Structure formats: structure tokens, C-alpha cells
Amino acid sequence: MAGPVKRGAWIVNIDTLKRGREAALPIRLEFRSNVQRSKRCPMKPSLHIPSLLAGLTGFIAVSAAAPSLAVDNVIKIGGLLPISGPGSYFGVQDKQGVELALDQLNKAGVNGYKFDVHYEDSACSPLPATQAAKRLLDQYQPDVVIGEECSDATLAVMPVMDQAKIPLLNAGSSSIKITDPGNPWTFRIMPNEVMQGVDIATNAYKRLNARTAVLLHENTNAGIGNAKVFADTFEKLGGKVLEDIGFGRDVNDFTSIATRVAGLGNVDVIPTYTLEGQGLKITEALMQAGVVKGGGGKSIQLGTIWLPFGFEQKAGKAAIGYIRIVQFDPTDQRPLVRDFVSGFKSKFNSDPTHLNAHAYDQIMLIADVVKRGARDAQSIRDGLAATKDFSGVTGSVAFDKTNQNTKMDTVHYMETKPDLSWESLKWN
Numbered sequence: 001m002a003g004p005v006k007r008g009a010w011i012v013n014i015d016t017l018k019r020g021r022e023a024a025l026p027i028r029l030e031f032r033s034n035v036q037r038s039k040r041c042p043m044k045p046s047l048h049i050p051s052l053l054a055g056l057t058g059f060i061a062v063s064a065a066a067p068s069l070a071v072d073n074v075i076k077i078g079g080l081l082p083i084s085g086p087g088s089y090f091g092v093q094d095k096q097g098v099e100l101a102l103d104q105l106n107k108a109g110v111n112g113y114k115f116d117v118h119y120e121d122s123a124c125s126p127l128p129a130t131q132a133a134k135r136l137l138d139q140y141q142p143d144v145v146i147g148e149e150c151s152d153a154t155l156a157v158m159p160v161m162d163q164a165k166i167p168l169l170n171a172g173s174s175s176i177k178i179t180d181p182g183n184p185w186t187f188r189i190m191p192n193e194v195m196q197g198v199d200i201a202t203n204a205y206k207r208l209n210a211r212t213a214v215l216l217h218e219n220t221n222a223g224i225g226n227a228k229v230f231a232d233t234f235e236k237l238g239g240k241v242l243e244d245i246g247f248g249r250d251v252n253d254f255t256s257i258a259t260r261v262a263g264l265g266n267v268d269v270i271p272t273y274t275l276e277g278q279g280l281k282i283t284e285a286l287m288q289a290g291v292v293k294g295g296g297g298k299s300i301q302l303g304t305i306w307l308p309f310g311f312e313q314k315a316g317k318a319a320i321g322y323i324r325i326v327q328f329d330p331t332d333q334r335p336l337v338r339d340f341v342s343g344f345k346s347k348f349n350s351d352p353t354h355l356n357a358h359a360y361d362q363i364m365l366i367a368d369v370v371k372r373g374a375r376d377a378q379s380i381r382d383g384l385a386a387t388k389d390f391s392g393v394t395g396s397v398a399f400d401k402t403n404q405n406t407k408m409d410t411v412h413y414m415e416t417k418p419d420l421s422w423e424s425l426k427w428n
Contacts, residue, residue: 073109073112073113073114074113074114074115074116075113075114075115075116075143075144075366075370075375075380076116076117076118076140076141076142076143076144077098077115077116077117077118077142077143077144077145077146077363077366078117078118078119078120078136078137078140078142078144078145078146078147078166079094079095079098079117079118079119079120079145079146079147080120080122080129080132080133080136080145080146080147080148080153080157081094081095081119081120081121081122081146081147081148081149082121082122082123082124082125082148082149082150082153083119083121083122083123084121084123085123085124085125085128086124086249086275086276086277086278087123087124087149087150087275088124089276089308089355090124090149090150090172090308090355091119091121091149093308093353093355093356093359094146094147094149094355094356094358094359095119095359096344096348096352096356096359097352097355097356097357097358097359097360097361097362097363098117098146098359098360098362098363099347100340100343100344100347100348100356100360101359101360101363101364101367102115102116102117102363103347104343105363105364105367110367110370110371111370111371111373111375113370113375115363115366115367117363118136118140118142120132120133120135120136122147122148122153122157123153124148124149124150124153124275125150125152125153126152126153126155126156127156128153129147129148129153129154129156129157130156130157130160133145133157133160133161134160137160137164137166142166143166143376143377143380144166144167144168144169144366144377144380145161145166145167145168145169146168146169146170146171146359146362146363146366147168147170148170148172148173149171149172149173150172150173150220150222150275151173151174151175151177151178151220151221151222151225152175152220152221152222153173154168154170154173154175154178154186155173155175155177155178155221158178158182158183158185158186159183161185161186162183162184162185162186165185165377165378165381166185166377167185167186167187167377167380167381167384168185168186168187169187169189169362169365169366169384170186170187170188170189170190171188171189171190171327171358171359171361171362172190172305172355172358173188173190173222174190174191174192174193174196174222174225174226174304174305175192175193175221175222175225176192176193176194176225177221177225178192179192179402179403179404180192180402180404181402182402182403182404184381184385184403185381186403187384187385187399187403187405188403188404188405189358189361189362189365189392189394189397189405189410190305190327190358190394190405190410191405191407191408191410191411192404193222193225193226193229194229195408195411196226196229196304196325196411197225197226197228197229197230197232197233198229198233199325199408199411199428200230200271200302200304200325201229201230201231201233201234201237201239201271202233202237203413203427204234204239204268204269204271204302205234205237205238205239206237207427208268208269208300208323209268210234210239210268210269210300211238211239211240211268212239212240212241212242212266212267212268212269213230213231213234213239213240213241213242213267213268213269213270213271214241214242214243214244214245214261214264214267214270215227215230215231215241215243215244215245215270215271216245216247216257216261216270216271216272216273216274216282217244217245217246217247217271217272217273217274218246218247218248218249218273218274218275218278219246219247219248220249222273223246223273223274224246226271226273226304227244227246227271227273230271231244242264242265242267243260243261243264245257245260245261247278249275249278251278252278252281253281253285254278254281254282254285254286255285255288255289257282257285258282258285258286258288258289258291259289261286261289261291261299262289262290262291262297266298267291267299268298268299268300269299269300269301269302270286270291270292270299270300270301270302271301271302271303272301272302272303273303273304273306274306275306276306276307276308276311276314279303279306279307279311280311280314280315283301283315283318283319283322284315284318286299286301286318287317287318292318292320292321292322293320293321294315294316294317294318294319294320294321295318300321300322300323301321301322301323301324302322302323302324303322303323303324303325304324304325305324305325305326305327305354305355307324308353308354308355309326309351309353309354309355310353312416312420312421312422313420316420317418317420319416319420320416320417320418320420321415321416322415322416323413323414323415323416323425324413324414325411325412325413326354326412326413326414327354327355327357327358327394327395327410327411327412328352328353328354328356328357328358328393328394328412329412329414329424330351330352331424332393336391336392336393337393340352340357340360340393344356354394354412357392357393357394358394360392360393361392361393361394361397364392364393365384365387365390365392365397366380368387368390369383369384369387370383372386384399384403385399385403387399394410395407395408395409395410395411396409396410397410408428409428411428412424412428413425413426413427413428
């Protein structure tokens with residue numbers, strides 16, 4: 001009589017399989033293990049594979065409603081990150097934050113679980129993101145997914161994750177449509193475009209004494225949405241929007257737009273919603289047109305988290321006076337933040353950015369949910385929904401009924417100084 005054959009966390013009894021081969025439907029069984037085998041205990045070829053496969057055929061039927069348990073006590077995390085395209089800097093910096101978190105967590109594990117991540121390039125665009133999401137689900141079978149950064153890509157992925165019943169944890173997409181109405185499987189740890197837009201418009205009017213504005217934005221859900229919220233809030237407070245200028249991601253020369261802005265006269269603030277590549281070109285064009293402080297003008301550019309740390313050094317003096325939102329303040333003196341900064345410098349020999357930080361927080365939030373008892377996709381979703389007091393390096397997280405983080409302490413303002421360093425404004 002053949003005895004049980006053990007492989008990782010699975011124990012298969014061949015005799016039982018043979019007795020049941022006529023009673024069940026055939027399926028495709030794929031075993032995945034993230035645990036390396038010891039070189040001192042190599043696998044012995046004692047199992048007759050054709051016999052096992054024959055026994056497996058027709059034996060195991062899996063209910064679609066059955067929970068997908070983490071294999072070998074490993075929580076599998078899918079990463080939908082833009083590795084190519086105009087938002088590729090998001091993916092590069094996100095991966096660094098993720099890898100630091102995994103290094104720290106996997107030293108001891110959490111509740112007996114360790115964490116593994118598999119990345120797919122979602123390219124900051126709807127079609128590539130959808131294709132990447134399907135690859136993740138088909139080939140990696142994650143327990144939870146993080147991403148995307150660009151709102152249009154995230155919106156395209158959401159129904160795919162909803163159908164698969166896999167939680168999607170987002171940190172960088174601002175469109176209100178992601179959580180309003182949203183779906184039960186998508187969560188966002190950053191403030192949405194309404195929360196950000198109201199805050200930045202209010203600060204522009206009250207703290208900067210701005211009374212006129214020109215809006216510059218890419219023609220995407222996030223670009224249009226952020227600009228609209230700023231305009232509505234600013235005008236309600238008593239300000240005036242002189243012009244609203246949208247453009248496609250294929251525009252490379254912003255000379256005519258900068259000249260147009262210069263011709264409008266006194267412009268106090270210029271809220272700008274673009275990715276880094278176009279953002280640099282716009283800022284340089286505004287300097288050359290004499291609009292912003294770096295070019296001898298008086299206008300202050302305002303921005304959101306779309307731009308990475310280091311933007312100032314690339315833009316040079318054109319960035320002087322630029323005020324923008326970031327998700328992370330490296331001058332924060334909380335021990336949690338100091339430990340993160342120290343750990344990041346030790347691993348990567350550089351200072352962490354807000355993109356590094358929000359990716360790190362995504363993984364740490366997942367670990368916090370596992371610590372509270374989550375072990376599969378459904379329980380991770382439920383644990384995220386119950387989160388009310390998570391404290392991360394970017395700030396705190398408390399999800400409302402739409403799975404939107406309600407905390408505003410993840411919004412930090414920074415201003416670029418004449419020496420291209422920046423100052424935390426401590427407005428929130």
C-alpha cells in the first residue's frame with residue numbers, strides 16, 4: 001500500500017486519490033512554494049509522477065466560493081507598478097519601499113506568515129494595467145495586490161480585482177471615482193482629489209493670499225478632477241480662475257502655453273497636475289516666460305504628489321518657490337519615521353522619497369492586517385475594512401465605508417528654496 005506523500009504544506013494519499021478518481025471532476029492543480037529546499041535534504045525521486053497525476057485527474061474539485069489560503073504560510077502580494085512609460089519613476093521608487101518592508105518583516109515573520117511579492121508592469125495606462133492584472137491573477141494568484149499609481153490605470157484594474165475577489169490597496173491614485181462609489185475590494189490610503197483639492201485651494205487663498213489662479217493639467221481623470229476641485233473651492237472662497245488649460249500626455253513643448261499664461265497679467269498661483277516629464281517642461285517654460293519666481297516673476301506653482309523628490313534638482317532655478325503636496329515628511333521626528341529613514345539609507349545609500357514611503361506603508365498595513373488574524377484574500381479585505389488606527393511613516397489610516405482613508409496627516413507641504421533645498425511648511 002502506498003503511503004502519504006508530503007510536499008510543502010500539502011499531504012496527498014495516493015490510495016485515496018485512486019479510489020476517488022471516478023467521483024470528481026478534473027481540474028488543473030498548480031502547486032507553488034516560496035520556501036527553498038535545504039541542500040542537505042534534496043528531494044528524492046521516489047514518487048511515480050504518472051501515477052500521481054492519474055490519481056489527481058478527476059479527484060479534486062474546488063468550490064469557487066472556497067477561500068484561497070496562503071500557500072506554505074506565505075502571503076503573496078501582487079505589485080501593479082508602472083515600470084515603463086511616463087510614470088516609470090513611480091515603479092522604481094515603489095519597489096524600493098516594498099523591498100525594505102519585506103526585508104524587515106521576513107526576518108521573523110508575522111503570526112507565522114512571511115511575505116512574497118511579484119511585480120507586473122502596468123505602465124500607468126488602462127490597457128497595460130488590465131493585462132498586467134490578469135497575468136498576476138492567472139500566474140501568481142496573489143492574496144492581495146498593491147497599485148496602480150495613475151488613476152486611469154487603477155480605475156481599469158478595479159473591476160478585474162472585484163470579479164476575482166482580491167483586495168487592491170492603492171496609495172497613489174487621486175481620482176474620486178476610485179472610492180466614490182468604489183467597490184468593496186479597493187482601498188486607498190491617500191486623500192482623494194477632493195480632500196487634496198479643497199486643502200490646497202484653501203491654503204492658497206488663506207495662507208498665500210492668492211486671489212487669481214491659472215489651472216494647468218493633463219486631460220486624464222485625475223488631472224481634470226483635481227483641477228475642477230481646486231477651481232470650485234478657490235472660487236467659492238472668493239478667488240478667480242483666469243484660465244483652465246488642459247493638454248494630452250503627448251504634448252512636449254509648453255512654450256505657447258507659458259506665453260499664454262504670461263499674457264494674462266497678475267497670476268498668483270498656478271496649480272499644475274502632470275507627471276514628472278511634462279512637469280519639468282512646464283516649469284522650465286514658465287521660468288523662460290518670466291512667470292514664476294525662478295524667472296523673475298511672482299507666480300507660485302502648486303502641485304500634488306505626482307512629482308518625486310529630486311524634481312527640484314532636475315528643474316534647477318525654475319523650481320524656486322514651487323509649493324507641492326508630498327505624502328511623507330522626512331523631518332518628522334516620530335521614532336517610526338526615524339527608523340524608516342535610517343533603514344532606507346542603510347539599504348539604498350540614499351534618502352527616502354514620499355513614493356518610497358507610501359509603498360512601504362502599503363506593505364506594513366498588509367502586515368498589520370495579518371497580525372490581526374488575516375490569512376487569505378477575504379480576511380485581508382475584511383481586516384483592511386476594519387482599519388481605524390493604523391500609524392505609518394506617511395501618517396495614519398482610518399478607512400470609511402467607501403474604503404477611503406479619512407486622515408489628512410498624510411498630506412505634507414514642501415516649498416523649494418533658492419538653494420534648491422526644500423522646507424516643510426507644517427500646514428497640516
